[in-house]
Amino acid sequence: MYIARKPVFGHYEYSLKESYYEAPYWKSRIILDLGPTPEDYITYYSEVAFSIDLEEKLKSLGYQIDQWELEKLFFRFLKPEAQRIITQFTRPRRIKKIRKHFSIKDIHPFDIKRRLVLKFNISNPKKIMHIPYPFLSELTEKSRDELENYFWDLEDRLKYREKIKYLLVIFDLLYLYPRIKPWELDEIFINNFCKILEDESFRMGLSVEELHRTYFCRYVWMYFDMILFFPIIKKYKAHKKSIYFEASKIFNIPVEELERASIEDLFKIFRKKAKELHPDKGGSHEKFIQLRKIFEELLNIKKYS
Structure with a gap:
């Protein structure tokens, strides 16, 4: 059982569906039409206490489903605070998951x-x-x-x-x-x-x-x-390449090594070079500023790549 959406004139219509096998393919059928606002089926008793008012309706249609299963289906339609609390306090069930045997050839x-x-x-x-x-x-x-x-x-x-x-x-x-x-x-x-x-x-x-x-x-x-x-994107890639090339000259480290380096590695490389170029250690003020600038550029690349 799953919730399906369908684009209709600028908005989505939702429905509760299930898949069933009818040779030679798996097909789907609608169990219940949920309309454009499935959240209407959620009744809140407080900011985080709620119930999904479909259990009895589905039972009358011959489907046995509890609130836990409905909660998983309707999770994306819950209020953000309810989602946060559920995510925070839900712990993985300590039940050994049985691996489903399948053939990779059965999947497109x-x-x-x-x-x-x-x-x-x-x-x-x-x-x-x-x-x-x-x-x-x-x-x-x-x-x-x-x-x-x-x-x-x-x-x-x-x-x-x-x-x-x-x-x-x-x-x-x-x-x-x-x-x-x-x-x-x-x-x-x-x-x-x-x-x-x-x-x-x-x-x-x-x-x-x-x-x-x-x-x-x-x-x-x-x-x-x-x-x-x-x-x-092309412009960004060219900029990224030039930053690595410039950093390679400053740190005296190959570009490939800088590309592989983690953020922690970059900090180590920076600290080592900063000791050499720091004005208090006899280094050049301009070179130290250049070092900081290129280091910050590298950090941005690592963070957002």
């Missing part, structure tokens, strides 16, 4: 790629797509509708810069966009996008139009919203 490569990028924030997931990580079992026994809502929720947690990288990686654009012209990048994106839409094994019984209109249109919005940001 595009789903595997997306999950790996979201999990590890990597630039080349193809190298590890053959590995059956236990968390990939989350992608089995789900309809396309449930999978897309699952990914949608995870993607919403990404920061803006992370979304750019994510989009470029999953559509195989990361290593292309700095080297080709914008319209060529657009064409490759559209081609890769359409290949996935036309893949019947990916659609799992949905039509191309339904998959695009309900789910995949978000990637089109993301791409053409972010394409304007690409020149800024």
Whole structure:
């Protein structure tokens, strides 16, 4: 059971759904329509005490579900204070988790790629797509509708810069966009996008139009919203490269070593060099200021990369 959303004329409509198997694919069906405001089903008794008024309704429909399960489903619709308290006081259950046996072949490569990028924030997931990580079992026994809502929720947690990288990686654009012209990048994106839409094994019984209109249109919005940001990324990368090059000369350390260094390592390198260049130790005041400036630039790169 999961909560699905659907874009409708500038807002989302929500529904409680479940996935079921109907050969040859997993499909989805609506259990209950929640409308545009699922939070209306939450009754608050105080700032953090609440109940979700669906237990009896679902029982009448033949579904046995308790408040704990409903709380997990409706967590994102709770007030921020209630979310904070739940997160703070919820402890992992000390029950040994039984690993679900699955075959990596049962999961579509595009789903595997997306999950790996979201999990590890990597630039080349193809190298590890053959590995059956236990968390990939989350992608089995789900309809396309449930999978897309699952990914949608995870993607919403990404920061803006992370979304750019994510989009470029999953559509195989990361290593292309700095080297080709914008319209060529657009064409490759559209081609890769359409290949996935036309893949019947990916659609799992949905039509191309339904998959695009309900789910995949978000990637089109993301791409053409972010394409304007690409020149800024190029400028940032050039700036980043120049900072590392300048720092390499000041610290007398290879660029590769500086790129690998952690923030703690940078502090050690800075302190060592600061002792040499500090005016009280006979160093140059101008060089010491330059050292501090380049150190702060490196810290910013490490913090926000």
